[in-house]
Amino acid sequence: MIMEYRPFVVSAKPEYFHEVSIPNVNPRDTVDISVAVPEGATAIIIFCYGGSLDFHRWRSLLLLQKFFKAGYGIAFFDYRGMNASSGSNIFFEHTGLHTRIIDTQYILVYLACHYPKLKQILWGHSMGGHIAACLSAEPLVSRVILSAPGAFSSVLVDRKIPFGENFRKILRQPGSWMDSESFEILKQSNVPLLLFTFEDDAIIPFEVTETYFMFAANKKKRHVIISGEHGGTFECYSASEDRREQLVEIACNWMSDDS
Template structure:
């Protein structure tokens, strides 16, 4: 039975255009009247954009979670060229958006490249809940290299991610952790999520959710597999219902 009108929480959508390096970071905060958790969502590379998380955000809003998402420079409504941007730039963009949010502990969701951005952001924000979705990690040598041929050359080096600083950054994390893996991920080696899980020795809780038969690009898969999408949404609800420590 569908919920009655009175059972559906009132939601407020607040769009923003935040100046950054001569452009405007375009995004919005979707929030119920009295949110119990604040979530910042960081999308990945390629064709990724904030709209890919719309279904998750609506589900979480109904569960009392406010979410903020934006398009990184070179993506979606923010637009612009990727040339000149970098992992370091993405951390700065995310940091500036995080600074706009209400005070208090923040939950982070990083997808693919966004997972590494989230790990880098841990030293700048008070993060109580962390979701790493099909997480990519990178050698520190790539952090300030502009996206383009030089960046790609670093990534093509065999197992360049082995010396990533992601592991040590996660060791210090004391909140609740969720790692989401795609069973047929053709981009992220299975060793990466496992090593991230092993590194999180001080986390208050650690959970791994495997999406059966899924490729790396989960947004397209979820649009065609609503049962898998619902299972992922349920894991996110469970994560964000855990009490902050």
């Protein structure tokens, strides 16, 4: 996939976060990223969230800050069309799954330029799982983590279908996910895969995550089934905190295995 390069502009540096906005044609239409790298880190976790309109990058901080404390760099960002700084997300209908894949590529290149010594670990949740799988073949990516990953028809990307009624129409077609390019790309990339499935997930069918695991070719692949619902990882409940602790422990053990 060919990416058009765009410049990166540092907008702010609150506390230990490095804040960057990637401008686009519309000044408001930016990819905003927050980066934090602890001293001595050798890898950075790049988090791609899903398609919910009420989500933004800061909602992933409860999970990611645990990895920061464990010695990993963390990078989390808002796609074009999503805006955390306004207090509520702004949805632009000219964006779609295809623009989110490109946005994530921007992030990989930016991090490689500014943190060239850090291995990149790409984590995708829900729709972000599709994105992470599609970018697993990027030479910058050393490992992939998928949690409750979605899979979407290749038509949505190939035809650059924007979010909206046509997108939903294709999405709702039974079995439309089966021709997703994400499976074959993951197979060809041969990167180590950690896959999380949630027992009470009412959004992503179990057969989708099973298919991801089946296509993953690397011998270091691992599939872990955890109790809870689709988005519970990012809530402020005690059960969500327990889940975050579990995810971090499993992921850190898996990432530290270089055998």
